[in-house]
Amino acid sequence: MTDATTTEASRSARELAREVLIHGPISRSELGRRLGLSPASLTRLSKPFLDLGLFVEGVEEQKGAIGRPAKPLDVRVDARRFIGIKVTGDDVLGVATDLRATAQTRAAHALGGHDVAAVVEAIAAVVREVAAASGTGDLTDVAGVGLSIGGNVAGRRIVKRAPFLEWRDVPLADLLERELGGLPVTVENDVTALTTAEQWFGAGRGLPNFAVVTIGAGVGYGLVMHDRVIVTPDSGLGLAGHLPLDASGPLCIEGHRGCSTAMLSIPGICAQLGIALGREVRYDEVLELAEAGHPLAVSITTAAGRALGRMLAYIANLAMVDTVVLSGEGIGLWRVAEGAAREALAADRDAEASPLQLHVDDAGFVSWARGAAAIAIEDAFARLRLSA
């Protein structure tokens, strides 16, 4: 794979690639300031990326400025294609993306069961489907496949524990690479993957420190500090899913009263209204009823908003971040509960403290698959060899 004239990307080269991916188009002189490098170094470092066709020199914009106009560097977003897949207990959702994890096509398959071979086959089918619907339609020009999964993942290859799939120690990357003829596959915890996507391409783009809260089947939590996504051996255990938020709230399935899952997750909220109404309710319906002013729905979503606000206060005060990104397929709650959340946040936070920046990523389910693609992109850059 690696001939004699290529070498592993240096630290500076990797930082350059990251900066252009996140902030491009961006001029060499601006890059020099950000990375603390001289203009000379920028010329040298960017050359191999231009030669490879990964970077392009954009046209100078910004008229009116004095002096020679900059020729900003940017990634050629269609230089590579990636596929991101989110696997839940019920289905497989896939997207084909460009180099900035922008989804171009999507596809989904329902899962019949949790048998490993069957799931691998379903994933492979989704991969082939989204690949066929994008680019040349050929799998061979896909640069990588990312897989995101709710659970604990080791070394980006092995699923240690996935409660929704009832899996333990499944070498998913190996299995899928075999199935896909050697295409590089990377597996990561879903919240970690989504956090990476927000950091590189989403609402946390370029921020050195921020947290991510996801609302969906459960409540997820991710943290970025010093430009790095925090991954611990406990990542994927959903430790932020059972924070006590409301001493008079309902119980979750594990018996925690008013915990984040009971108060904020889609099943938690649906169950609360369902019990009150004596029938099953869909999540969309809860939100619609709340918007229409239905007293029970309003009461439940307002309590959820207050719980979310309190959770945000805990995060701001303990993780010491000034920005939180809200995402997940259940983030529609924000539409009806933003007021209650902001009120509770303000009550639990010092008046002199700098305000917490909140960003909502409302792409819903696609965000998860996009996160998987971001992991594949990160991996592809880590594998990159540049000519000397």
Next chain:
Amino acid sequence: MTDATTTEASRSARELAREVLIHGPISRSELGRRLGLSPASLTRLSKPFLDLGLFVEGVEEQKGAIGRPAKPLDVRVDARRFIGIKVTGDDVLGVATDLRATAQTRAAHALGGHDVAAVVEAIAAVVREVAAASGTGDLTDVAGVGLSIGGNVAGRRIVKRAPFLEWRDVPLADLLERELGGLPVTVENDVTALTTAEQWFGAGRGLPNFAVVTIGAGVGYGLVMHDRVIVTPDSGLGLAGHLPLDASGPLCIEGHRGCSTAMLSIPGICAQLGIALGREVRYDEVLELAEAGHPLAVSITTAAGRALGRMLAYIANLAMVDTVVLSGEGIGLWRVAEGAAREALAADRDAEASPLQLHVDDAGFVSWARGAAAIAIEDAFARLRLSA
């Protein structure tokens, strides 16, 4: 100050100094492994420190090992002296320390009021007193003075806001440097300083990620991630001082029910028992009564322990650390409330999660002054010039 043959310490030199300070005595080969440098580099980098007399080559220990025994590097702890000062609203406590912030002498003065000039004079008096009682007794061979203060500090020189002293925008470092004849003075928030001391010389020694919780006049919180103490513009506002921990707890002075200050601070705990007994109680007395089984004291300290356990769970889950250091002059609470705290921690934390490591620094008030000295030491190393 800087002659032509000296130059600013390189990144590797600074990392070497830090590693030896934290882990010395330590052999060059072990240092090479830790810092990712070749043995050759270690020889080169450590030479200027040996020439300056800051490092010594220890005697080889550890018999029984095969091969040439290592001559471990260590800092010469008495090569420099530092002074650390903690300023509260009521008094000034100072210690003289060696290069590892080990306190050798101490002194304290009560403050009559909060007038800036008077406080500066009191600090200077404490500095002179501890200097006179240690080393040569001369101020001139003190390498630096560190000051730690409860409040918001800018640029390690200006006190932006110190509620206990009722100060705003006091250029304390400048004032004190003038008073002390140009001796370098560094000012830092007390929790940040204490956190640095724990990281370099204390219970968090060498850990890349951990949190610090202090119990004292208030409740403090510090965070270390990726080997760096997290400092935000909000540091010193005491944001973790009003976390809701017990919905049925007492109110704090700002009206938060069952917040960390109400449940855990020395005044909070004394007030609870004081109200119940109808008389003033000292903190020591509360702890003694609780140890003796006094029902009210036990009830109050047990509730405090439960609140502390819950706070630790929030920290572990949201700051994503696996270690917490407990410190502060009120940490004696741990003696009587450890059981309740650990129980509450376990209840709020997933059974599969890795256990939270807890370290108690029971040096009490001296820890605060030691923190100030650690800041002075950190600064002295940052100022260091090495011969080329």
Next chain:
DNA sequence: CCAGTTATTTCTGCCGTAGAAAGAATTCAT
């Protein structure tokens, strides 16, 4: 058209590091 300004490239030298090999100080086996 020319001066002023800013961006980028080319050239050269320096600094920090690694690699190889030598040297040093010990243990272990015979």
Next chain:
DNA sequence: ATGAATTCTTTCTACGGCAGAAATAACTGG
């Protein structure tokens, strides 16, 4: 005891990455 093996440290040399200076380029505004 003596040599072999092992491990640590130093010396020497070469190289990669970076900065600084100067040259070149591309624009604005008078």
